Amino acid sequence: MKRVKCTVSYDGSRFAGYQVQPGQRTVQQEIEKALATLHKGRHVKTAASGRTDAGVHAMGQVIHFDTDLSIPETSWPAALNSLLPGDISVSKAAYADPAFHARYSVKEKEYRYRIYFSHVRSPFKHRYALRVWYSLDIEAMEAAAETVLGTHDFTSFCSAKTEVEDKIRTLKEIRFLQQDDELVICFKGNGFLYNMVRILTGTLLEIGSGKRDPGEMREILEKRNRIYAGKTAAPEGLYLWKVSY
Amino acid sequence: MKRVKCTVSYDGSRFAGYQVQPGQRTVQQEIEKALATLHKGRHVKTAASGRTDAGVHAMGQVIHFDTDLSIPETSWPAALNSLLPGDISVSKAAYADPAFHARYSVKEKEYRYRIYFSHVRSPFKHRYALRVWYSLDIEAMEAAAETVLGTHDFTSFCSAKTEVEDKIRTLKEIRFLQQDDELVICFKGNGFLYNMVRILTGTLLEIGSGKRDPGEMREILEKRNRIYAGKTAAPEGLYLWKVSY
Known part of the structure; x- marks a missing residue:
């Protein structure tokens, strides 16, 4: 075998x-x-x-x-x-190697979340990116993202339905790529909880649109309660980008 | 009204x-x-x-x-x-204007045909572009395209099932756009027969891959018979790009 x-x-x-x-x-x-x-x-x-x-x-x-x-x-x-x-x-x-395991040997994962700016829905993007029709303050989003990097209990940023006991994960990087009419948010970490990238993205979008202050990101993290974070961003913008071993 | x-x-x-x-x-x-x-x-x-x-x-x-x-x-x-x-x-x-008609008032149409080069199928492109795994001689394709521009009977480049009597159309431009790992062929004309862009593309691909000589393009046109042209390129690469009035 x-x-x-x-x-x-x-x-x-x-x-x-x-x-x-x-x-x-x-x-x-x-x-x-x-x-x-x-x-x-x-x-x-x-x-x-x-x-x-x-x-x-x-x-x-x-x-x-x-x-x-x-x-x-x-x-x-x-x-x-x-x-x-x-x-x-x-x-x-x-x-x-027979000891290799696709799930248990993971060292790092990268997810990307793709957003496009348009007043009109694009039939070619609507299953591949989230549409946003308002402008986003990327600097505010970057400042907020910075405050949740590192090793933390991410209970606030994971689905309340999660059955996993250990909610401590290390978020290594959140990077913002702007190209043409799109924004891609790249998340790297040692592992992600259920819906974690989508809830982080949803909360960052509320900061970018001015609905919340960048400082709230850290406060939400510290509450360890899902109800304080933003909405779960839609699935169609999310890509499992790379898995490293 | x-x-x-x-x-x-x-x-x-x-x-x-x-x-x-x-x-x-x-x-x-x-x-x-x-x-x-x-x-x-x-x-x-x-x-x-x-x-x-x-x-x-x-x-x-x-x-x-x-x-x-x-x-x-x-x-x-x-x-x-x-x-x-x-x-x-x-x-x-x-x-x-009440005299405007989406079909009868058309002055010019542009179609684009999108091709991507890859040894492996891309799940994100396979419904939006034709995959080609061999290299194409774009210069040969350009030379061949040149010979069918103008006003001609395009019987050879339209589906044998067409019921339209008048097969004379004016092909104004065939342009080749290369970007990254893609080739887009743009066709402009006063009107297009059934499957015309797909048969033109299929024939140009046979020229680009070296299966046919660029000189054959004009010979096929002059035969006024569908059986001499190349295969009908797959629908997924084709875009009705612009209609002008």
Whole structure:
């Protein structure tokens, strides 16, 4: 048996999320269907770096699975892509150490949140970015972001539904990229709680629009209570950008 | 009654084309549904500059309709967009002369065909551009394009199923835009026959890949027979870009 590590990108707009759900179209289900075909109908279990919600995209999701097929490393992407639907693509594959685990070996994750400015909805962006029709004070957003960097209990910035006990995470970087009529917010950390990037983004947007003061960001963090943070930003702007091991 | 001229953009990937077809989701049907809601259930007939096929996109489709509502010109886009699905958007509206007709008054149309170069399919582009994994000789394509500009019988470059009698059209410009890993071919003319841009593109791609000589483009034109031209390029790369009156 050999362990295969794959980098996968997908357009999340037609999926009910990453994880298998009976009766729903999910990314994991499509990948496992393709793997079963390659393995003569046998089910091949996969593990991913983490789930993504319905509508959330991935540029660099990482998964692993074990196989007894002797396919050269570089042929795995083409073999899988020929069986996968057009909205999923395997961009890289490599044989990995048996101790490698797509979820437990993660060192760092990067998420990006894409926002576009327009008075009119763009049919080409509406599933791929959040539309904002008001101007944003990026400097205020940067100042607010700065105050939550580091290792903290991020209870305030995660879904109240989270079942994870340990809410301490290290947020290493929040970067703002402006290009043309778009703003991309890049988040790097050792791990993210459920809805954390979307709640951080929603709160930063309320600061950028002047609804809240930049100083509130730190206050919200210290409350350790989800009700103080801003709205959860819509899923369509979110991309799981890169997973590092 | 007042005539309203609207500029409409749409992501064609989830539509069975522009024109109403029973039991299918089409752009015209969605627009007429929104108009009926605004007009208290009354059906409002629309006319467009032309149809687009399933999977074909539009940046600047133009339509017109007549109304007895007294909505200010500038409020039409917001009124319609609030009722339209996210993959259609009205970007502009203006009251027009009663003699204006979205189809019969057309002076010039621009279509664009988008191609991307990659060895691996991009899940984010596969419904919005044609993937090409080989390199293209753009100079050869430009030389070939040059030979079909002007007023000609374009029978060779239109679907054999076309019912239109008059196959004479004026092709004013074919321009090649290269940016990053993409090539966009822009076609301007006084009108285009059914599948004309896709067959021109398919033939130009065969020239660019070295399968055919640039000189063949003119020979194909002169044959006036569809069987001599190249394959019809896939719909997902095609955009109705602009309609001028």
